[in-house]
Amino acid sequence: MSESPVTIASILIFLLLLTFFIGIGIFARRALQRRVLKRFKVDSGTSYTLSRITQYMIITIGVLVSFNFVGINLSSLTVIFGLLSVGIGFGLQNITSNFISGLIILFERPISVGDRVMVNQIEGDVIEINIRATMVRTVNNIVIIVPNSDFVSKDVINYSHGDSTYRLDINVGVSYGSDLDNVLKALQEVADNNSSVMRNPQSEVHIIEFGDSSWNMQLRVWIPDVKQYPKIRNELESGDCTHVQKIWR
Incomplete structure (x- = not known):
């Protein structure tokens, strides 16, 4: 732990830095998906995955920079993660499972934005993949929020995977x-x-x-x-x- 005192001013700057990096991450995702990758004619699924990963990387860097600013170095974060692991054991398993499942979906791409899927007897099109849950728009134009773990641990039909015929x-x-x-x-x-x-x-x-x-x-x-x-x-x-x-x- 750094010996620099944590003051109200440093906390406010920490929050401003965090907000700044989150905003930069969102801007980078949109610019990458709508402008850069579109020019290279990258398919929508790959474009969404790359832009999302870029956003999460920028936010992760922002979190580390913000922590260092208030005097919490990387070695100190191991203590925080250790405490979080205790909390996970007491009731955060579901959140952690959905978080890890979201990463699996983004990297392995069993589903992509635009795919027609069937999960939990729900049929619809994937419109957004977030770190905790995936949004599916049903054929009746109703948006259903499906936990990411359902796409990893349950049987999922992907009608569009590799071939839309x-x-x-x-x-x-x-x-x-x-x-x-x-x-x-x-x-x-x-x-x-x-x-x-x-x-x-x-x-x-x-x-x-x-x-x-x-x-x-x-x-x-x-x-x-x-x-x-x-x-x-x-x-x-x-x-x-x-x-x-x-x-x-």
């Missing part, structure tokens, strides 16, 4: 008295006539099972963006697929 399955039941060849042809036309459906891979129609009173069939189509699947599913189910189902029931 998605296979959409539409189930259709037709009666046994229907002309099966016409049904297969009509379902294939449903896919071919929808501009949102990819031509490669090609759409397929399969008989899944023989039900009690119908052939249970499935139209499998590929779409380029998984985030569009609710809209395209609705188009297929409420449009031509429903029409086919009514004709051959």
Whole structure:
């Protein structure tokens, strides 16, 4: 510990320095993400990770500089961390777990900003990854704050990881008295006539099972963006697929 006395003035300067470095960190993150990395055409996920890490590094340096200003050197901080470890043992495990999980997410990138994910039965798009929690905007435009530990310790579906294409399955039941060849042809036309459906891979129609009173069939189509699947599913189910189902029931 330094022998420099801690005064009200030094405490105020300490707080001003801390606030300054936090502000610099936020400014650097925004400038790096919106200007610098954007010029190099870095993808949004990588850009977000690099800018966040830069912000945390600046804040960490600011904390160390601020502590040194009031006379607390690095060796003295080990005592503080030792006391914090005792507090962690008495009830801060959850906060620590989320903090470490946030670092894992930023460095390993199992999820990135913009990804469509399913966690805790919640489906939505990742809009922000913070050091404690991640914000997910659901398909109903509701923002859910999910603890980072949930993305590390639980099963998470990432629809967008590495590839945004998605296979959409539409189930259709037709009666046994229907002309099966016409049904297969009509379902294939449903896919071919929808501009949102990819031509490669090609759409397929399969008989899944023989039900009690119908052939249970499935139209499998590929779409380029998984985030569009609710809209395209609705188009297929409420449009031509429903029409086919009514004709051959």
